[in-house]
Amino acid sequence: MPEIHQSxxxxxxxxxxxxxxxxxxxxxxLDWSKxxxxxxxxxxxxxxxxxxxxxxxxxxxxxxxxARWWQRLSQMLFRSYGLTARMPSMGSAVYLRAAPSAGGLxxxxxxxxxxxxxxxxxxxxxxxxxxxxxxxxxESDVWQALQAACFWHPALENTQLAIIxxxxxxxxxxxxxxxxxxxxxxxxxxxxxxxxxxxAIADYRPHLIGGFVDEAVNNLLYIDPQQEGATAVLALADLxxxxxxLPLGRTALPxxxxxxxxxxxxxxxxxxxxxxxxxxxxxxxxxxxxxxKPEKTLEDKYNFPFCLKIPTVTMPxxxxxxxxxxxxxxxxxxxxxxxxxxxxxxxxxxALLDFTYQSQNYIDQNLDSSPxxxxxxxxxxxxxxxxxxxxxxxxxxxxxxxxxxxxxxFKNFRRExxxxxxxxxxxxxxxxxxxxxxxxxxxxxxxxxxxYRYLHLDAGHLGxxxxxxxxxxxxxxxxxxxxxxxxxxxxxGIPADEAVLYITxxxxxx
Numbered sequence: 001m002p003e004i005h006q007s008x009x010x011x012x013x014x015x016x017x018x019x020x021x022x023x024x025x026x027x028x029x030l031d032w033s034k035x036x037x038x039x040x041x042x043x044x045x046x047x048x049x050x051x052x053x054x055x056x057x058x059x060x061x062x063x064x065x066x067a068r069w070w071q072r073l074s075q076m077l078f079r080s081y082g083l084t085a086r087m088p089s090m091g092s093a094v095y096l097r098a099a100p101s102a103g104g105l106x107x108x109x110x111x112x113x114x115x116x117x118x119x120x121x122x123x124x125x126x127x128x129x130x131x132x133x134x135x136x137x138x139e140s141d142v143w144q145a146l147q148a149a150c151f152w153h154p155a156l157e158n159t160q161l162a163i164i165x166x167x168x169x170x171x172x173x174x175x176x177x178x179x180x181x182x183x184x185x186x187x188x189x190x191x192x193x194x195x196x197x198x199x200a201i202a203d204y205r206p207h208l209i210g211g212f213v214d215e216a217v218n219n220l221l222y223i224d225p226q227q228e229g230a231t232a233v234l235a236l237a238d239l240x241x242x243x244x245x246l247p248l249g250r251t252a253l254p255x256x257x258x259x260x261x262x263x264x265x266x267x268x269x270x271x272x273x274x275x276x277x278x279x280x281x282x283x284x285x286x287x288x289x290x291x292x293k294p295e296k297t298l299e300d301k302y303n304f305p306f307c308l309k310i311p312t313v314t315m316p317x318x319x320x321x322x323x324x325x326x327x328x329x330x331x332x333x334x335x336x337x338x339x340x341x342x343x344x345x346x347x348x349x350x351a352l353l354d355f356t357y358q359s360q361n362y363i364d365q366n367l368d369s370s371p372x373x374x375x376x377x378x379x380x381x382x383x384x385x386x387x388x389x390x391x392x393x394x395x396x397x398x399x400x401x402x403x404x405x406x407x408x409x410f411k412n413f414r415r416e417x418x419x420x421x422x423x424x425x426x427x428x429x430x431x432x433x434x435x436x437x438x439x440x441x442x443x444x445x446x447x448x449x450x451x452y453r454y455l456h457l458d459a460g461h462l463g464x465x466x467x468x469x470x471x472x473x474x475x476x477x478x479x480x481x482x483x484x485x486x487x488x489x490x491x492x493g494i495p496a497d498e499a500v501l502y503i504t505x506x507x508x509x510x
Contacts, residue, residue: 333471344388430505481503
């Protein structure tokens with residue numbers, strides 16, 4: 001039996017760590033004959049074509065509120081998860097989407113639930129990104145069932161549309177095996193970041209709901225829970241409809257913490273873990289919210305007298321009139337393949353941090369001042385600086401509320417970063433490498449084992465804001481979900497109980 005005091009989330013995290021001694025033994029050759037298709041197909045249903053509405057100035061837009069409504073929905077979905085490029089690969093084509101995905105595997109699916117609007121009949125829709133259309137595959141009213149599954153969350157009271165994201169597990173597990181669960185939720189976090197920003201451009205406001213009865217949402221969507229599972233629900237408020245007021249509620253509900261589990265064979269850990277982080281049917285209908293802890297003060301972590309403290313306050317990035325620059329950036333985003341090794345400026349690094357963490361600075365650009373996360377208080381940020389002009393090499397802790405960097409290690413880590421990132425040159429040649437971490441034990445104490453989802457969703461969401469800010473500034477950026485977990489903590493001097501969630505490399509593209 002596993003150690004009794006370890007919960008299933010801690011056990012999963014330990015079991016899926018990469019280690020230099022064992023990594024080569026774990027590297028199975030990919031079976032290309034079993035490569036999953038990253039698209040869902042429906043044999044029956046009616047198609048709502050969104051392509052005619054994708055342009056800004058299509059015929060019939062002027063003086064036609066219906067066409068404008070379709071345009072907003074079409075553009076929001078396209079910027080969130082639409083196909084933005086076609087690349088030849090191994091004799092076939094790989095389609096790239098607006099949100100990045102590890103290995104180009106795209107495990108996430110996007111569903112739209114309509115309460116029934118004059119233009120979108122009630123029921124369930126799957127977003128078909130290949131044809132940029134909505135497949136209406138269930139035509140009955142399901143809104144009340146959605147509300148019940150989300151414990152009557154106030155954001156669903158007056159809204160007419162909701163988005164549900166799911167994960168098709170095998171798409172990612174085909175390549176990454178049990179560790180795929182981490183990648184799936186980071187990828188979905190990228191998608192949530194896009195939905196948040198794409199909604200702002202199209203005058204929507206998504207409200208993120210992480211606390212729902214999994215079985216009820218899976219049943220609602222008619223999906224096979226062995227193959228696919230709901231990951232997030234977003235109530236989509238229409239900012240142009242004054243009847244849709246915007247109540248806010250805590251959205252990250254706890255699950256049970258499981259410490260009594262059997263020996264789980266390799267290959268079955270991912271599905272076992274997902275099943276045992278669900279909120280069970282019969283959980284009380286009242287939102288039994290954990291106590292909202294007071295916000296951290298101006299972060300007392302790593303606030304030692306010897307720490308060099310460097311302010312990061314800067315001018316906000318200007319996203320252009322009607323957020324036109326943000327629109328362009330979402331559609332041209334690509335992960336960087338190689339860096340030149342040249343330095344960034346400190347002003348560039350400050351701008352990246354500002355857009356990612358200081359959302360209150362973007363109210364006047366109509367970007368919502370408080371994007372929804374599950375619980376950002378659980379996530380810490382460390383930056384290994386190798387080449388930033390005006391900033392000494394070393395490892396820094398970033399305190400977002402105090403808006404300052406605190407230097408905790410004093411050396412250049414290029415060689416070590418090359419090793420930590422599994423020998424990827426991105427780690428070695430980047431000017432700065434940013435790490436998102438969390439104290440897993442303390443997080444589980446607040447939210448149960450389900451917190452593992454929330455942590456990776458939030459880390460991916462932050463990572464997507466970094467992605468877009470970097471592309472806008474003509475910098476290179478690439479997320480890394482594969483790394484030697486324990487060695488990251490050792491090299492950077494981070495406490496061993498901080499679980500490393502995600503790495504983002506930043507630099508000048510080659």
